[in-house]
Amino acid sequence: MQQPEPKRHVLARRDAIVAGLRGILPESGVIAEALRMKPYETDGLPAYRQMPLAVALPETTEQVAAVLKFLHREGVRVIPRGAGTSLSGGALPLEDAVVVGMMRMNRILEIDYADRCATVQAGVTNIGITNAVQAEGFFYAPDPSSQLACMIGGNVGMNSGGAHCLRYGVTANNLLGLRVVTIEGEIIDIGGHHLDAAGYDWLGLLTGSEGQLVMVTEVIVRILRGPEGARAMLAAFKSNEIAGQCVDSIISSGIIPVALEFMDRPAIHACEAFAHAGYPLDAEALLIIEVEGSVAEQDFLLGRIKEICSQFDPISLKVAESAEQSLAIWKGRKGAFGAVGRISPDYLCMDGTIPTGQLPLVLRRIGEMSDACGLKVANIFHAGDGNLHPLIMFDANDPASFATAEKFGADILRLCVEVGGCLTGEHGVGVEKRDLMPVQFSPDDLAQQRRIKDAFDPGWLLNPSKVFPLQAPHTLAIAA
Amino acid sequence: MQTNFTAEQLRDPGIATANKILRTCVHCGMCTATCPTFVLLGDELDSPRGRIYLIKDMLESGRGAPEEVVRHVDRCLSCLSCMTTCPSGVHYMHLVDQAREVIEQTYRRPWHDRAARALLAGLLPYPGRLRLAMIGASAARPLRGAVPGNSMLAKRLRAMLALAPKRLPGPSALSGVRTHKAEGDKRGRVALLAGCAQTVLDPEINDATIRLLTRLGIEVVVAEGAGCCGALAHHMGKHDPAMASARANIAAWLREADGAGLDAIVVNTSGCGTTVKDYGFMFRGEREQAQAERVAGLAMDVSEYLTKIGYAPTREPPGLTVAYHAACSLQHGQKITGEPKALLRKAGFRVVEPAEGHLCCGSAGTYNILQPDIAPRLRERKLDNLHRTKPDLVAAGNIGCITQLSGGGLTVVHSVQLLDWMAGGPVPQGVADVR
Numbered sequence: 001m002q003q004p005e006p007k008r009h010v011l012a013r014r015d016a017i018v019a020g021l022r023g024i025l026p027e028s029g030v031i032a033e034a035l036r037m038k039p040y041e042t043d044g045l046p047a048y049r050q051m052p053l054a055v056a057l058p059e060t061t062e063q064v065a066a067v068l069k070f071l072h073r074e075g076v077r078v079i080p081r082g083a084g085t086s087l088s089g090g091a092l093p094l095e096d097a098v099v100v101g102m103m104r105m106n107r108i109l110e111i112d113y114a115d116r117c118a119t120v121q122a123g124v125t126n127i128g129i130t131n132a133v134q135a136e137g138f139f140y141a142p143d144p145s146s147q148l149a150c151m152i153g154g155n156v157g158m159n160s161g162g163a164h165c166l167r168y169g170v171t172a173n174n175l176l177g178l179r180v181v182t183i184e185g186e187i188i189d190i191g192g193h194h195l196d197a198a199g200y201d202w203l204g205l206l207t208g209s210e211g212q213l214v215m216v217t218e219v220i221v222r223i224l225r226g227p228e229g230a231r232a233m234l235a236a237f238k239s240n241e242i243a244g245q246c247v248d249s250i251i252s253s254g255i256i257p258v259a260l261e262f263m264d265r266p267a268i269h270a271c272e273a274f275a276h277a278g279y280p281l282d283a284e285a286l287l288i289i290e291v292e293g294s295v296a297e298q299d300f301l302l303g304r305i306k307e308i309c310s311q312f313d314p315i316s317l318k319v320a321e322s323a324e325q326s327l328a329i330w331k332g333r334k335g336a337f338g339a340v341g342r343i344s345p346d347y348l349c350m351d352g353t354i355p356t357g358q359l360p361l362v363l364r365r366i367g368e369m370s371d372a373c374g375l376k377v378a379n380i381f382h383a384g385d386g387n388l389h390p391l392i393m394f395d396a397n398d399p400a401s402f403a404t405a406e407k408f409g410a411d412i413l414r415l416c417v418e419v420g421g422c423l424t425g426e427h428g429v430g431v432e433k434r435d436l437m438p439v440q441f442s443p444d445d446l447a448q449q450r451r452i453k454d455a456f457d458p459g460w461l462l463n464p465s466k467v468f469p470l471q472a473p474h475t476l477a478i479a480a
Numbered sequence: 481m482q483t484n485f486t487a488e489q490l491r492d493p494g495i496a497t498a499n500k501i502l503r504t505c506v507h508c509g510m511c512t513a514t515c516p517t518f519v520l521l522g523d524e525l526d527s528p529r530g531r532i533y534l535i536k537d538m539l540e541s542g543r544g545a546p547e548e549v550v551r552h553v554d555r556c557l558s559c560l561s562c563m564t565t566c567p568s569g570v571h572y573m574h575l576v577d578q579a580r581e582v583i584e585q586t587y588r589r590p591w592h593d594r595a596a597r598a599l600l601a602g603l604l605p606y607p608g609r610l611r612l613a614m615i616g617a618s619a620a621r622p623l624r625g626a627v628p629g630n631s632m633l634a635k636r637l638r639a640m641l642a643l644a645p646k647r648l649p650g651p652s653a654l655s656g657v658r659t660h661k662a663e664g665d666k667r668g669r670v671a672l673l674a675g676c677a678q679t680v681l682d683p684e685i686n687d688a689t690i691r692l693l694t695r696l697g698i699e700v701v702v703a704e705g706a707g708c709c710g711a712l713a714h715h716m717g718k719h720d721p722a723m724a725s726a727r728a729n730i731a732a733w734l735r736e737a738d739g740a741g742l743d744a745i746v747v748n749t750s751g752c753g754t755t756v757k758d759y760g761f762m763f764r765g766e767r768e769q770a771q772a773e774r775v776a777g778l779a780m781d782v783s784e785y786l787t788k789i790g791y792a793p794t795r796e797p798p799g800l801t802v803a804y805h806a807a808c809s810l811q812h813g814q815k816i817t818g819e820p821k822a823l824l825r826k827a828g829f830r831v832v833e834p835a836e837g838h839l840c841c842g843s844a845g846t847y848n849i850l851q852p853d854i855a856p857r858l859r860e861r862k863l864d865n866l867h868r869t870k871p872d873l874v875a876a877g878n879i880g881c882i883t884q885l886s887g888g889g890l891t892v893v894h895s896v897q898l899l900d901w902m903a904g905g906p907v908p909q910g911v912a913d914v915r
Binding site for chain 2: 028033039047057101105125127131149150274336337339347396
């Protein structure tokens, strides 16, 4: 992993910078000893590691503002961090950067059932929002697989999705407002308890900006009334391609299930070992299809979906008979990434999107690439919206294996772009896909995007070295 | 996750085991969310993933334990909530136990810390000594507010005194080494782990277990030579005393198993149950490995055993709401979640569960004494969640939790006491008042 040159004057002033942080934060909020910084050197993509200059753990928006103001004055780079679950290395530090972790800002500030929204601090976990409102029958819709641990601030940064986004949209579609801090330390409120923030679509611009424009400290999310009921079904097929065709057929028939998830054979076996959900172990490919609504609606939709599945010579079709069964089915899917840890010491989780019609072709090509490079791949993804998550299995203790995995991953993402898709669905570009951006964008496109960052952060202090290829001439300070 | 051990390091069986555990971790971070200390302290270093990273670094360096690692490993409750959450099956318990051993062997703690640990390890596993100490502590309990200062030593002293019961119960009629005959037709024979601290703090728990089992036609033997399970020393990284305790138990129980026979070794203190069930691993590579595995295979929590043999109440439902407090050693350590609740329901109680049931109450063996800054915060959080369920009673399967949660405005009893009561036993103490 190539990193930009650290700023010598910042490294030289490390002690003064740490002392400055200690002046702003409580004692336990500044971590500067090498041994204790070590666990902050990486995130959910542990193949990339870099020790930071220091770690700061603020507890209030005001502290965040004071920290950023101070670091801005000192010309110090800042790495925002939530739960550190990023699969694209979004929270990977730099040698001369201070990691600003939001884990202590974990309070639910206000729940407004009348206007159906909740105001929460950036360090509240995704599931924490649903947990806080579910007694009243509400939920927060976007549900990344890491929703147990990942934090809403990070969700905004990466515009995270999840299995149920097929029906409810991604983070951007479920936000009403933000409190953000600029790199200069200014606190700005955007939006409120109502639809559509005033003025330009700042929410749209900031969501998915990967911590490069501002730091998010509070979020106002839309909460929704839960459905009357939901049921999941499992459809097992003889090959990835057939399952892919079936997905395409369901979507093009006009049915939008709440979720339509795909697992291939290695994924099925790994997840079954973890969740004991009753996944068919003889299948080559499995679809998890969930519908919701009244019992009559569920029955009608499941009937139609079963009819379509039947045209693809399924090995089995099984509808969950109880809420527990549905839960177990989802437990397997949500724990899928970790569960692959049971069959392989390490994995790279790719994240690309493709037009759903290209599924069969893309799955076949991934299979061919896997055979050619000799690394196994488990395919787990949101098939309904064409968001692929191939998990490439490798051995991190073998450098050659990692290099092959990286190349395999890059080839998959190139393929996604080639068939009309995109480099990232929901994990963000981070460092992982940084150098592939020119595959998707022309130099002009990239220059325009960089101008947006210039406008918010002319010194390129906020999470630099992510998203844009290092070789590209950054307009201002990063090159200076 | 990548590890960096040399081939020579990997020849050490301990390191080889640790390496295997570390390689299952994919650093996904799921465990952080359900870790009590991460939820409270909001620092990666006080999360399982952070600790795993610190431990990995410590073991790889081969330089022993530095203070920075000790601080964060000490803050781990060993509640094992992370193991319930982990999708990759990382055996955190074995890893952190090993880290504690390395710490014990290589790190010199401040004198008062060493003294506190030696005191606990020298008292708790020995009922006679503990009883004497408790009589003193109960007498000194009213003075706990007078312990001056904000040092760790002062805080620990206050915590110790606060945990002492107001009045120490006397030894019970059923205690001691003996065989309790089954009533009616004998259906089975079990050994009961009478335990150590529990016999002093609340002898009623063992009595209720013995009454209930014998009434159900089970012969119960408290075996000669069996005592503390070794967990206490084990979790403080004190390898030799832990193994000595376990060895004595293995010998005592196998004597019974090979003599009059044993269907199970019943454990009613889930913290101990987790350890006894792990004897096989503790004795890996040792001469007694096979015997240890046999004992581990026989060990059952009392709720497991009652579910197996069948339990039915004889009294009318009491019309009481019981909040079930899931002890971590039961729900995470032994993955027993449904049985105790099902038994309580069968006994005629309305069972409710608190929010955040997966979070530890802060008891965690000696944690409530050794970590007086964190444990009370977990206790308050747990009591708050329990109060919200508006229960008449709280039932738990572990003496540590019962002691920790007592005095918080709720009546806390062992589940087995309620089961015994509904099957013809006496009303548990404290329960009479809430009826």
